C-alpha cells in the first residue's frame with residue numbers, strides 16, 4: 001500500500017511566560033492509503049495540535065510533514081489553502097456546515113471550491129447523502145438537521161471531492177452511542193472503499209473498533225500504537 | 241465504490257428541472273454571497289431601506305442646496321459678462337456698490353473691453369388678483385442691448401431706454417401666469433405713497449432669480465422712474481448704478497484684464513461671476529450649512545451600514561474559520577463580503593433614488609428643489625461608497641479569521 005502521509009519527528013512547542021511546553025513532541029508516523037487511524041489520549045495530550053499540523057493549519061516548530069509526496073513546510077499560505085481544498089476532507093466537532101446552504105449545497109460546496117461542480121457532481125453528492133441515510137434531507141438547512149445528521153453531511157462533504165486524506169475532529173462528540181457507532185461505521189466503510197487515509201481524533205474509545213490503527217498519545221508523544229485486529233477490538237471493548 | 245454507481249434512469253427529468261439552480265460556472269464568492277443574501281433577505285432588505293432613506297435625505301439636501309443656491313446666484317451666474325465690476329472697498333456688497341456714468345465710460349475705453357453694461361438692483365412687488373399675496377420681485381435695471389440684459393426665450397428683448405416694457409424671468413412667469421404682451425403692475429412706494437406702474441411683458445427669459453426672488457428686468461430709465469424711493473423727484477443729475485457687466489475681447493484673459501481694469505479705472509474692483517454670486521449675502525453660509533448636513537448624513541450612513549455588517553461579521557467568525565479550513569481563500573471570503581455590501585448599497589440607492597424622483601415629481605414648481613445631473617451624480621457616487629467604506633472594518637475582521645479556529649484552536 002502506498003504511503004499517503006508521513007511525519008518525521010514533528011514537534012510543536014509553545015512558550016508562555018518563559019515556560020516552553022511541547023504540545024506535540026517528536027512524533028513520527030506513517031499512514032497508508034485505505035488506512036483508518038484513530039488518535040486517542042487524555043485531554044491536553046496534543047491530539048488536536050497534531051491534527052491541525054496534519055491539516056496544514058499549524059506549522060510545526062521542528063520536523064516535517066509530507067503528504068502525497070509534498071512537504072507542507074515548503075508551501076506558502078495560498079498554496080496550502082489550495083492543497084487543503086484539493087487533497088483533504090474535513091469534519092469538525094462544531095460549526096461544520098454553512099448555515100444558509102442546504103445539506104446538498106454544503107456537500108457540493110467542496111466541488112464548487114475546486115471548480116469541479118457539474119450535474120454528475122450533484123448526482124454523486126445526492127447518492128453519497130443517500131448512502132449516509134440523508135436521502136430525504138437534501139434540502140434541509142443546518143438548523144433543520146440533528147447533530148448526527150449534521151455530522152453525516154460533514155462526512156459527505158469530506159469525501160465528495162475525492163481527497164487523499166480525511167481528517168475528523170471528534171466526529172461523535174454530539175451523538176448518542178447508537179448514532180455514533182453508525183456514523184463512524186459508515187465513515188470507516190467509505191474511507192476503505194475510496195482507498196483514503198483517514199484520521200480521527202476521538203475521546204470516545206469505543207469508536208476505535210472501526211479503525212485499523214490506534215495511536216495513543218500522552219504528553220505530546222506517541223505512547224502506544226495498537227495495530228492488530230484483535231488488540232484493537234480488545235481496546236475498544238474494554239471501554240464498553 | 242459509490243462514485244462509480246450508474247445513475248438511475250428516472251432521475252433524468254428531475255435533473256433537468258434542477259439545472260437553473262446549478263449555476264456551475266458561478267465563482268465561489270458570488271455563490272456564497274448571493275445564497276446568504278437570499279437566505280437572510282429580510283434582514284438585508286431592512287438595511288437596504290435604511291440606505292434608501294439616507295439616499296433620499298442626501299438627494300433632497302443636495303436638491304435644496306441647488307434650489308436655494310439658484311435663488312441667490314441664478315442671475316449673476318448666467319450673466320453674459322466675463323468680468324463683474326464693483327465699486328472698490330465695499331466688500332463686494334452689491335447694495336453698497338455705487339458707480340457713476342463717467343466710470344462706465346472709462347471702462348469702455350480700456351483696451352480689451354468689448355462691451356459694458358450697467359446693472360441696478362431694487363425690490364418691488366407685483367399685485368396679484370384676488371386675495372393672493374403680492375409677489376415680491378427683484379426689479380433690475382439694465383441697458384437694452386448691453387451686457388446684463390438677459391436673453392428673451394419668448395417674445396423680444398428690450399428696445400428703448402424709456403420703454404415701459406419688461407423681460408420677466410421664468411419664475412415670475414410661473415407665479416403670475418403672465419405671458420408675452422400682457423400688461424402688469426409694479427407696485428412701489430415712492431415718497432410716502434404706493435404707486436402702481438403698468439409695464440408690458442416684452443419677453444420671458446429662463447430662471448434668473450436674484451436675492452431669492454423672481455426677477456423683472458426693465459430699461460435703466462424706466463427703473464429709475466418706478467423703483468421705490470424715499471423722495472419723489474425727476475431722477476438724479478448723474479445716474480448711479482450698482483454693477484458693471486463687462487465683456488472682454490478675449491474671455492481667457494480674465495486675470496490680466498481684471499488687473500488692468502482695476503488699474504486704469506479708479507475705485508473699481510473686478511471679479512468673475514462665481515466670486516460675485518458667492519459674495520451675495522448668505523450664499524456661502526447657506527451652502528456650507530447644507531454641505532455639512534449632507535456630509536453628516538453620509539457619515540451616519542457609513543456608520544450605520546458599517547455597524548450592521550460588523551455585527552453580522554462577528555457572528556460569522558466560526559463559520560468563516562470553517563470555510564477557510566476547508567480551503568476557501570481569504571480573497572474569496574473578502575470578495576463575497578464586498579459583493580454583498582455593494583449589492584445591498586446599490587439596491588438601497590436605487591430604491592432611494594426612485595423614491596426621491598417620485599416625490600420630486602409631486603412637488604409644485606415653486607418648491608426650491610433642483611436636481612441637476614452633476615449634483616445627483618456626485619451624490620450617488622458618494623452614496624454608493626457608503627457600503628464599501630462602512631464594510632472596511634468587517635473586511636479586516638474577516639481576513640484576520642484564522643482557519644485554525646475551526647479546530648477550536650488559535651495561535
Ligand SMILES: Nc1ncnc2c1ncn2[C@@H]1O[C@H](COP(=O)(O)OP(=O)(O)OP(=O)(O)O)[C@@H](O)[C@H]1O
Nearest residue numbers: 014016023042043044045046047048049050650651
Ligand atoms: N496556542 C497555544 N498556546 C499555548 N499552549 C497551547 C496552545 N494550544 C495548545 N496548547 C497546549 O498544548 C497542549 C496540547 O493541546 P491540544 O489541544 O492539542 O490537546 P488535546 O489532546 O486536543 O486535548 P483535548 O482532548 O482536551 O482536546 C495542551 O497542554 C495545551 O494547553
Ligand SMILES: [Mg+2]
Nearest residue numbers: 044047048049
Ligand atoms: Mg482537542
